[in-house]
Amino acid sequence: MQKQLIIIGGVAAGTKAAAKARRESPDLKITLYTESRYISYSACGMPYYIENLIKDEKRLIVRTPEYFKEREDIDIHIKHKVTRILPEENKVEVENLETGEKFIDEYSKLLIATGSRAFVPDIEGVKLQNVFVLKDIDDAVEIKKNIKQSKKVVIVGGGYIGLELLESFKAHDTDLTMIDRSQQILNTFDLDISSHIQNYLIEEKNINIITNESMKRLIGDSKSFIKQVETSRGKIINADMVILALGVRPNIELAKEAGIEIGETGAIKVNERMQTNFPDVFAAGDCVETINIVTDKSVWIPLGSTANKMGRIAAINITGGYEEFKGITGSMVVKIFDYTASKTGLSEKEAKELGYDYVIAILMHRDKSGYMPDAKEITIKMIAEKSSGRILGAQVIGKGDADKRVNVVAAALTANMTVKEFMGIDLTYAPPYSPSIDPILIAAQMLYSKLKKEVGSITPEELQKHLKQREKAAIIDIRTPSEFKAWHIENSQNVLFEDLEEKIGQANRETILCCEGGMESYLLTLQLMEKGYQNIRFVDGGMNFYKNL
Numbered sequence: 001m002q003k004q005l006i007i008i009g010g011v012a013a014g015t016k017a018a019a020k021a022r023r024e025s026p027d028l029k030i031t032l033y034t035e036s037r038y039i040s041y042s043a044c045g046m047p048y049y050i051e052n053l054i055k056d057e058k059r060l061i062v063r064t065p066e067y068f069k070e071r072e073d074i075d076i077h078i079k080h081k082v083t084r085i086l087p088e089e090n091k092v093e094v095e096n097l098e099t100g101e102k103f104i105d106e107y108s109k110l111l112i113a114t115g116s117r118a119f120v121p122d123i124e125g126v127k128l129q130n131v132f133v134l135k136d137i138d139d140a141v142e143i144k145k146n147i148k149q150s151k152k153v154v155i156v157g158g159g160y161i162g163l164e165l166l167e168s169f170k171a172h173d174t175d176l177t178m179i180d181r182s183q184q185i186l187n188t189f190d191l192d193i194s195s196h197i198q199n200y201l202i203e204e205k206n207i208n209i210i211t212n213e214s215m216k217r218l219i220g221d222s223k224s225f226i227k228q229v230e231t232s233r234g235k236i237i238n239a240d241m242v243i244l245a246l247g248v249r250p251n252i253e254l255a256k257e258a259g260i261e262i263g264e265t266g267a268i269k270v271n272e273r274m275q276t277n278f279p280d281v282f283a284a285g286d287c288v289e290t291i292n293i294v295t296d297k298s299v300w301i302p303l304g305s306t307a308n309k310m311g312r313i314a315a316i317n318i319t320g321g322y323e324e325f326k327g328i329t330g331s332m333v334v335k336i337f338d339y340t341a342s343k344t345g346l347s348e349k350e351a352k353e354l355g356y357d358y359v360i361a362i363l364m365h366r367d368k369s370g371y372m373p374d375a376k377e378i379t380i381k382m383i384a385e386k387s388s389g390r391i392l393g394a395q396v397i398g399k400g401d402a403d404k405r406v407n408v409v410a411a412a413l414t415a416n417m418t419v420k421e422f423m424g425i426d427l428t429y430a431p432p433y434s435p436s437i438d439p440i441l442i443a444a445q446m447l448y449s450k451l452k453k454e455v456g457s458i459t460p461e462e463l464q465k466h467l468k469q470r471e472k473a474a475i476i477d478i479r480t481p482s483e484f485k486a487w488h489i490e491n492s493q494n495v496l497f498e499d500l501e502e503k504i505g506q507a508n509r510e511t512i513l514c515c516e517g518g519m520e521s522y523l524l525t526l527q528l529m530e531k532g533y534q535n536i537r538f539v540d541g542g543m544n545f546y547k548n549l
Contacts, residue, residue: 002029005318006092006105008082008254009113010034011041012304013285015063016311017111017318022072024319030073031105033080033094038137039065044304046140047161050147051168057137085110085258087278109280109318112255112268113311116248116286116302125218129225130241134161135248143243147172150241154178154229156215158185160334162245163197166207167337176207177237179229181214188332190347192362192460192541193381193395195548197336205337210235218242248302250287263289265300272324274314282318284310291327294345294392294413295354301330329393331410333403342406345393345413348383357386360459361446362541364517365439367400369431376400379517379544380443382409389418389451394440401433405440419448446522455526456537458512460546463489463539466512473510476503478521479543487547489514500524504533511536518542 005021007014010032018030032039040063048054065076077094083102084093092110095102118133120126130150132143153169155162158180169176178185178201185201186194201207210231219228219236229237250267261277263269267289274282286302288310306328316323333342351358361382368375378398384391394409396402412422423445427438449455458466466473467489475492477484484494492514495503504511513521513536521538528536539546 002027003108004029004031004106005109005111006107007032007111007113008034008092009115009285009287010036010039010076010078011043011113011115011285012307013115013311013314014111014113015040015068016308017113017284017315018068018074019063019072020312020315021319022074024316024321028319031075031077032068033077033082033092035079035081035097036136037078039063039068039076039078041137042304043136046134046137047164047168049140050144050165051171052144057141060137060140082254085112085254085260085281087258087260087281090280107280109282111311111314111318112260112276112281112283112287113285113307114251114254114287115307116250118244119246119249120244121215121246123215123217125220125226126244128218128220129223131218131226131244132241133244134165143241146241147174151175152177152238153241153243154237154239155243155245156229157245157247158182158209158211159187159245159247160332162243163334163336165243165245166201166205167335170205170207170337177210177239178207179210179213179215179231179237181212181232183212185209185211186334186341188347189341189343189395189397190349190381192545192548193341193379193397196379196397197339197341199548200339201336248286250300250302252287255283255287264298265289267300269298272326273317273322274310274325275317282314284314290325293327293329299328299330301328303332329410329413331406333406338399339397340399340402341395341397342403343393343395344406344410345391346383347393347395348381351383351392356392358383358392359386359447359450360540361443361450362459362518362545363439363443363446363522364541364544365442365519366435367398367402367439368433369435372431374432377517378402378405378439379541380405380439381541382440382443382447384419384447384451386451389420389448391417391419391422394443396440405438408440419444419451423448442519446518449522449526455522455529457522457525457540458537459540460549463512463546464549467491473512474504475512475514476500477543478513478515478524483516487543489543489546497524501528501531504528504536509535512539513537514539514546515542517544
């Protein structure tokens with residue numbers, strides 16, 4: 001009897017595994033079942049379709065069922081739901097959603113790639129007209145179809161999808177409100193980083209952002225269309241459309257009912273070969289948990305890039321090869337109008353929650369040589385373990401090239417590099433692409449100076465508490481007089497470089513230096529400490545960070 005691979009799910013992991021399995025095993029019978037009418041599409045491209053950068057939703061479809069049949073000899077059955085897995089018998093029960101017919105199919109190997117689903121809270125009004133989630137192409141088509149009649153849009157959830165959709169809707173000249181129940185949008189980042197994004201959206205893009213409030217209920221009109229959103233604190237917001245961008249949950253019910261082991265994160269547990277507790281059953285994609293290689297702990301971070309890699313590795317092992325999926329660093333990037341926000345590894349709050357003893361460095365710098373006309377600011381926050389010097393993570397935001405700096409750190413995390421090792425990386429340089437020393441290496445140098453205790457610093461949050469406690473530190477602002485006059489910390493002094501040593505000598509107490517982005521005050525603190533001045537620190541991230549608190 002011919003061996004058969006059955007795949008459940010037809011988006012990233014499922015179709016990637018099908019194509020790779022065919023290349024590895026030309027004689028294998030491959031059958032894929034999916035409830036959707038679309039397969040192999042780019043969910044990540046849907047906000048740009050809604051924005052109208054992509055005119056036709058078919059552009060998001062990478063491969064069709066016809067392509068797979070004609071080119072790969074793979075049978076794709078759309079609108080077919082696998083209702084049961086019988087792992088002891090190597091069988092699945094399938095229902096044809098168009099005819100209602102049910103039948104049994106038998107596999108040699110099974111791949112579960114059931115993905116995830118949008119979280120929809122059980123609240124009043126959630127089924128009103130013009131209340132949407134964005135999970136598949138049908139959702140995107142419906143949103144785009146109704147967008148012209150929607151002048152007031154409320155997006156509930158300040159994560160990656162919600163933030164990407166802000167630009168999509170702004171392109172259609174809508175009045176936008178974003179609601180998030182946590183104290184910040186972009187909650188996977190540290191508050192001191194995400195606050196820059198939040199202020200940018202409010203001040204430059206005129207978006208109403210409400211944090212520390214959840215959605216209590218949705219209020220409809222007489223025709224059952226959305227009319228208003230009521231928040232947990234009683235705010236009433238008018239809305240013609242509501243997008244629920246509250247995250248996703250793994251589709252594990254089918255696997256759980258079959259006795260397949262579920263991990264501590266609530267997603268399917270697999271080994272490094274993507275194999276479940278049943279040897280002939282594999283799983284990949286958004287329904288699966290994996291290992292964070294920084295912490296060596298189980299995590300569930302659903303991303304299309306990870307799903308594709310998992311699907312490929314599952315196919316190799318299913319067809320008799322051997323390859324391991326070692327885990328992830330949690331790398332991500334999101335475009336928010338002119339801003340890029342990118343992250344890899346641990347944030348400071350994650351490191352704190354996990355009990356790490358760590359050091360941070362914060363730097364604002366141009367992404368290219370400063371004299372280049374298109375040079376733009378980026379802000380870098382880098383973190384390392386104090387005892388070992390091992391890099392733990394980085395966050396980079398700004399209007400410049402943020403993601404390429406994060407990608408370098410992601411490679412360093414995979415290699416388990418220390419800050420000292422990282423400083424020696426040979427990065428490319430030319431003025432249109434980078435300063436002579438790349439900003440990510442400068443951030444590493446700052447971090448290394450702190451690890452060696454060559455320089456001391458204070459975070460903007462610590463400085464704020466410092467001032468409230470009326471402690472007697474001398475705060476010296478080394479910016480230009482015009483910058484100081486425009487805005488400065490109360491009771492700080494504006495001191496020019498040539499007068500700095502004299503001023504510090506007179507102070508006879510702790511001195512805190514601050515500049516615009518942290519770089520100049522860091523270098524001056526380093527120089528002064530080398531000259532023997534002891535009781536001196538600089539403000540991490542400078543005034544750029546302090547004013548965003």
